[in-house]
Amino acid sequence: MSETSAHNVDVLFQPFPFGKITLPNRIVMAPMTRSKSPGNVPGEEVAAYYRRRAEGGVGLIVTEGTHPDFTGAHGYPDVPDFHGEQALAGWRRVVDEVHDAGGFIIPQIWHVGSIRKKGLGPDPDEAIVGPSPIMHPFHLSQGEPPEGAEVPKAMSQEDIDRCVAAYGKAARDAYETGFDGVEIHGAHSYLIDQFFWAATNHRFDKYGGNLAQRTRFAVEIISTMRAAVPEDFPIVFRFSQWKSGDYNHKMAASPEELESFLKPLSEAGVDIFHCSTRRFNDPEFEGSELNLAGWTKKLIAKPSITVGSVGLENDFLRTFGGQETGKADISALIQRMGNGEFDLVAVGRALLSDPAWANKIKAGQEQEIVEFTRDYMQKLA
Numbered sequence: 001m002s003e004t005s006a007h008n009v010d011v012l013f014q015p016f017p018f019g020k021i022t023l024p025n026r027i028v029m030a031p032m033t034r035s036k037s038p039g040n041v042p043g044e045e046v047a048a049y050y051r052r053r054a055e056g057g058v059g060l061i062v063t064e065g066t067h068p069d070f071t072g073a074h075g076y077p078d079v080p081d082f083h084g085e086q087a088l089a090g091w092r093r094v095v096d097e098v099h100d101a102g103g104f105i106i107p108q109i110w111h112v113g114s115i116r117k118k119g120l121g122p123d124p125d126e127a128i129v130g131p132s133p134i135m136h137p138f139h140l141s142q143g144e145p146p147e148g149a150e151v152p153k154a155m156s157q158e159d160i161d162r163c164v165a166a167y168g169k170a171a172r173d174a175y176e177t178g179f180d181g182v183e184i185h186g187a188h189s190y191l192i193d194q195f196f197w198a199a200t201n202h203r204f205d206k207y208g209g210n211l212a213q214r215t216r217f218a219v220e221i222i223s224t225m226r227a228a229v230p231e232d233f234p235i236v237f238r239f240s241q242w243k244s245g246d247y248n249h250k251m252a253a254s255p256e257e258l259e260s261f262l263k264p265l266s267e268a269g270v271d272i273f274h275c276s277t278r279r280f281n282d283p284e285f286e287g288s289e290l291n292l293a294g295w296t297k298k299l300i301a302k303p304s305i306t307v308g309s310v311g312l313e314n315d316f317l318r319t320f321g322g323q324e325t326g327k328a329d330i331s332a333l334i335q336r337m338g339n340g341e342f343d344l345v346a347v348g349r350a351l352l353s354d355p356a357w358a359n360k361i362k363a364g365q366e367q368e369i370v371e372f373t374r375d376y377m378q379k380l381a
Helices: 008-013 044-055 085-100 157-177 191-196 213-228 255-268 292-300 316-320 331-338 349-353 357-362 374-379
Strands: 016-018 021-023 027-029 060-066 105-109 182-185 235-240 272-276 304-307 344-347
Touching (some): 008 331, 008 357, 060 085, 085 105, 085 157, 105 157, 157 182, 157 213, 191 235, 255 292, 272 292
Parallel strands (some): 060 105, 105 182, 182 235, 235 272
């Protein structure tokens, strides 16, 4: 890896306004599922994990996905809830540890929808739900559907209303628990994204139709969350073009279609868009070098977060497939940020192996960054 001078990285360490606070830099810890919360309650280990990243210089932490109080939210073992007295008390400890270390933190609210398999979560027999009675393409892509994978129950209007209310309650709980904002997981073909994706949304009511029309479920969630918290409590929305089960998918095939998707979400109350890609340096559309975060900021004129293989040679798919990945130069990231293409950058796997990644980048100590290896994947599990 070539060394990046401290002068070049200055753009990463400019302050950034975030609601009623100011982030000390532009580096965000990306949300990463850990399955380290037995009983779905974040404990001391979880609090210490996030505190180490705050001490390591991260400007903003986005927690692992955490579940609202609605049917079938769980898809993986030992993932924390974001409802109930015990879980919220656990999150209060996390917030206190991060704030005590001088950091800032927001929770990511996450419902897995039809990717769920029965047998997981606090209620193993809970229904699998989705926008339409269609088995998730990720399960179908595995050949024979895995044990526990079923055709989901199509959400009724009553289901939708209860789910929207649960997200609103989660936003209020995030505010009252002391978080600095909240992120909605609307990416990677989980529940909200299943409403976006034509492959999983075959509805003929007001929640179906073209891409812009398929944003209605998300719009209702965003609007309800926005109404539940003060205006200076930021709402971040994470979305992706790619889907689990179709990693090369282009939900929006053109800038015009992307704008039609983003506009209703923005108008509903999103403050910042978190634009999930496998590799941040890949152009999103032909004829332009802008990546997804760059196009989002250009089209909507709201701040955007880029993410995808920052500081690493291989994307997450290759890592999950068993390949090791070496460290990579971040000069392209610095150039894009210096050009004003996006406002913040989320770092994932590199912060697993080295909680002090941000401080080492700032100090020009890139050669001292601990290299990510497969040994660290257990921290994602």
